[in-house]
Amino acid sequence: MSEGLGRQIQGKIYRAGLFGRQPVVPVEPEVLADAAHRMLSAEAWAYVAGGAGQHRTVAANTDAFGRYRINPRMLVDVSDRDTSVELLGHTLANPLLLAPIGVLEMAHPDADHAVAEAASRTGVPMVISTQASVPMEETAQALGSTPRLFQLYWSSNEDVVASFVKRAEAIGASAVVVTLDTHVLGWRTRDLDLGYLPFGRGEGIAQYTSDPVFRALAESRPPSNEPTPRPTVAAVKSLVSIARHYPGSLRDNLRSPVPRAAVETFLDVFSRSDLTWDDLARLRTMTSLPIFVKGLQHPDDARLALDHGVNGIVVSNHGGRQVDNAIASIDALPGIVEVVAGRVPVLFDSGIRSGADVFVALALGADAVLLGRPYVYGLALAGAEGVQAVLEHIAAELDLTMALAGVKSIAEITRDTLV
Numbered sequence: 001m002s003e004g005l006g007r008q009i010q011g012k013i014y015r016a017g018l019f020g021r022q023p024v025v026p027v028e029p030e031v032l033a034d035a036a037h038r039m040l041s042a043e044a045w046a047y048v049a050g051g052a053g054q055h056r057t058v059a060a061n062t063d064a065f066g067r068y069r070i071n072p073r074m075l076v077d078v079s080d081r082d083t084s085v086e087l088l089g090h091t092l093a094n095p096l097l098l099a100p101i102g103v104l105e106m107a108h109p110d111a112d113h114a115v116a117e118a119a120s121r122t123g124v125p126m127v128i129s130t131q132a133s134v135p136m137e138e139t140a141q142a143l144g145s146t147p148r149l150f151q152l153y154w155s156s157n158e159d160v161v162a163s164f165v166k167r168a169e170a171i172g173a174s175a176v177v178v179t180l181d182t183h184v185l186g187w188r189t190r191d192l193d194l195g196y197l198p199f200g201r202g203e204g205i206a207q208y209t210s211d212p213v214f215r216a217l218a219e220s221r222p223p224s225n226e227p228t229p230r231p232t233v234a235a236v237k238s239l240v241s242i243a244r245h246y247p248g249s250l251r252d253n254l255r256s257p258v259p260r261a262a263v264e265t266f267l268d269v270f271s272r273s274d275l276t277w278d279d280l281a282r283l284r285t286m287t288s289l290p291i292f293v294k295g296l297q298h299p300d301d302a303r304l305a306l307d308h309g310v311n312g313i314v315v316s317n318h319g320g321r322q323v324d325n326a327i328a329s330i331d332a333l334p335g336i337v338e339v340v341a342g343r344v345p346v347l348f349d350s351g352i353r354s355g356a357d358v359f360v361a362l363a364l365g366a367d368a369v370l371l372g373r374p375y376v377y378g379l380a381l382a383g384a385e386g387v388q389a390v391l392e393h394i395a396a397e398l399d400l401t402m403a404l405a406g407v408k409s410i411a412e413i414t415r416d417t418l419v
């Protein structure tokens with residue numbers, strides 16, 4: 001009889017407990033978030049945990065899981081369980097991916113390097129963010145042979161888009177995941193109250209500052225007409241941060257206008273709000289990679305996505321960071337799954353906190369799920385080990401939930417397993 005990952009991880013934790021050692025990365029989701037809260041600066045906590053408006057959708061994303069109940073079956077031989085799934089030609093040991101999360105340096109200096117390290121230790125694919133803290137080529141190196149996807153924010157400069165997509169191909173991405181729900185930033189009340197936007201300080205723009213097309217744009221930008229800010233401590237800190245984040249020596253960067261021009265250029269070209277479904281055809285001409293769209297919540301959008309030939313859908317509301325009072329993402333899943341009817345993979349995120357949540361999302365028709373904030377909390381607490389621990393805890397609980405619900409494989413996690 002195979003032990004299964006659930007019992008393995010459980011056993012490891014209980015054995016350490018015999019020697020008085022408790023997990024550095026808490027297992028209970030709320031305790032994990034609280035522990036990370038204590039580690040993070042006020043700005044980082046606001047940016048990572050916060051969302052849009054009154055945080056109703058942030059809360060709804062997790063609360064809504066409480067309405068879907070698993071109905072366990074007994075005396076089923078579940079001694080051999082298989083948690084693997086097929087996605088984009090890869091066999092994944094678990095139906096899990098690491099969601100694209102920007103500005104990871106706010107949680108830990110090792111940022112994307114650490115997440116990639118945890119991905120390579122666990123085999124969980126990483127969706128590399130356009131707003132990463134580390135150039136995608138470095139992240140890819142740390143990933144080794146672990147699958148990676150590239151998440152794209154569609155810049156208003158199409159040469160930048162084409163360059164990003166070519167780089168994604170060169171690092172062996174299995175797909176481009178175009179995020180559609182963030183063509184402007186949502187009304188993020190906590191960040192606004194702190195006056196905090198990481199990109200303004202040069203954080204989270206490493207894909208741009210490492211990009212030859214973007215750099216040419218920044219270098220040719222006419223000098224800013226904006227008055228130089230009064231040299232307050234905060235202003236000096238921001239200027240140093242901008243200089244520190246630009247490639248090259250800090251000394252040279254502090255003297256050069258280019259790092260500041262790069263931030264301004266980024267703010268100009270980050271996104272555009274005039275894209276429509278027909279524009280996807282243009283992306284298609286830029287790459288032969290499969291194209292996934294991320295951020296769908298409406299069944300009619302799933303229909304349009306299929307009509308326009310997408311290769312996969314990520315049901316997501318960006319963790320409630322964009323539209324407050326929006327539908328909980330898990331409530332949007334069944335309608336989209338019905339429309340898609342198995343024609344392309346449907347991934348899910350926004351609200352996954354535990355293995356039982358993964359089970360519910362799979363039962364409602366997701367092929368795999370993206371884990372978001374919890375891994376950032378693990379990163380904040382213990383770097384690569386912290387991310388690995390969070391992934392293991394979730395995979396372990398999924399395995400045990402399957403065992404206790406009476407299912408042996410992911411394919412057996414159907415709507416019938418829910419009340």
Ligand SMILES: Cc1cc2nc3c(=O)[nH]c(=O)nc-3n(C[C@H](O)[C@H](O)[C@H](O)COP(=O)(O)O)c2cc1C
Binds near residue numbers: 131
């Ligand atoms: C701090 C933070 C940064 C994020 N950055 C990105 C990003 O760069 N690109 C993207 O497509 N989604 C981004 N997301 C959204 C995640 O990919 C994912 O949709 C979300 O975290 C899911 O919600 P949950 O973490 O509450 O489960 C970000 C989310 C957070 C919390």
